[in-house]
Structure formats: C-alpha cells, structure tokens
Amino acid sequence: MNDDHSGGPERDRMALDIGDRRGILDRIRHRRKFRIAALLATSAGGLVLVWVHWIGLIVAGALVGLVSPDLRAAVVSAGGFGLLVLAVFILPRGAIAPRVVSMDPIIYITVGGALLLPVLGSLVRGVESSA
Template sequence: MSDSPSLRERVRTEPRPHAVALLVALGVGIGLATVHWVGLVAAGALASLAAPTVRRGVAYALGAGVVALAVFAASLGPAAAAVPGMRPVAYVAVGAGLGLPLLGSLARAAVP
C-alpha cells in the first residue's frame, strides 16, 4: 500500500486543494441551483465534504447558502427593492437558501 494520503484527505488537510475543492463545490452547487432547488442541497453537500470536521462542514454548508442567497439577490438587479414588500416569499427564499444546504451538510457526517 502507498503511504500517500488519499485525495479526500488532501482536500481536507492541504490548503491549496482545500480552496480549489471549495470553489468547485460552490460553482457546481450554485450552477445546479440555477436550474433546480436540489442544487442548494448539492451545494451544501459538496462544500461540507471538503471540510475536515463535521462541525466545519455545517459551517461550510451555511456559507454556501449565504453565497447562494447573495447570487440570487444580485440576479434580481433593480427588482431587489421590491423584496421587502414580499415578506412571505422572501422568508421562504431565505429559509430554503439556508436550510437546504444545511440538509446537504449531512453528507459530511455520512462520509468519514
């Protein structure tokens, strides 16, 4: 057997592969989320799999949700000014934007 660490271990412990994995996870997850809401779950799962611990995986998934919400807000452009008047819909969007990636972060607990 080889003494070299697996790709998963390298991604979780070495700074450069870790950063690349997080950027790719966010890109893929946000890209999928533009097509379907399950992309938010995928964003959380992919981001959390790069984390060295389950707790940090949850934090990474929450960060992925914040990034997804920021991208969504930026995509609204000038229509973003109307969002505060749309409270029930805005609550659902924020809840899904934060909750679905957290659901995806369960993948980190399943993959040691």
C-alpha cells in the same frame, strides 16, 4: 464455473480504488490550498445545479461538506454557500431588489431554503466520517 464468491482480483481493485479516493479526499481536507480550490469548484458547480433545480441546494451542500475537514466546518461552509446563493439571487435584481426582499411570506421560504437546505446536505460529512 467458478464457485468462489470472494470477488478475486476485481474486488481487490475496487477496494484499492475506494482507498485511493479516500486518500485524495483526505489530502483535499487537510491541505489548505487544495481545500480552498475544492470549495471554489464545488461552489461553482453547486451554483449551476441550483440554477437548474432547487434540489441543487442539498447536493451542493453535500459537495461542500465532503471537502470540509470536519462536520463543523462542513456546516459553516454550507451556510456560506447559502449566503452566496442569496447574493446571486438578489444582486442581479438591481433597483427592484428592495421590492423583492419585501415580498412576504415568500421571501421567508427563499431565505430559509437557501440557508437551511445546503446545511442539510452538508450533514453527509457526519455520516461519511462515522462510516
């Protein structure tokens, strides 16, 4: 039985994998084309998650935040995602959209959640950058 608890080659491989992931994430964050593609992909995936459950707003905000170059950009991108969610919610309503928007106070919860929950999720960028 091996008493060495250092992890050996397996641990080195895991550290290499984490380093590779950080390298890929850094390339996405600092190259405009990659960042735009990643934001589009995470936004599309986020919309699917939001369709399934409202927790998807937080998860989508985190995904959008992780591909942003800094915390400020993460928060702004998450706010933009929230606006996208609101647009996707209101636009298909067509002629009844004004009546949906005038439904007090439930519309406040809808708008507040759509704008604030992705921003909450995007704060993971601040945690990730300080680690």
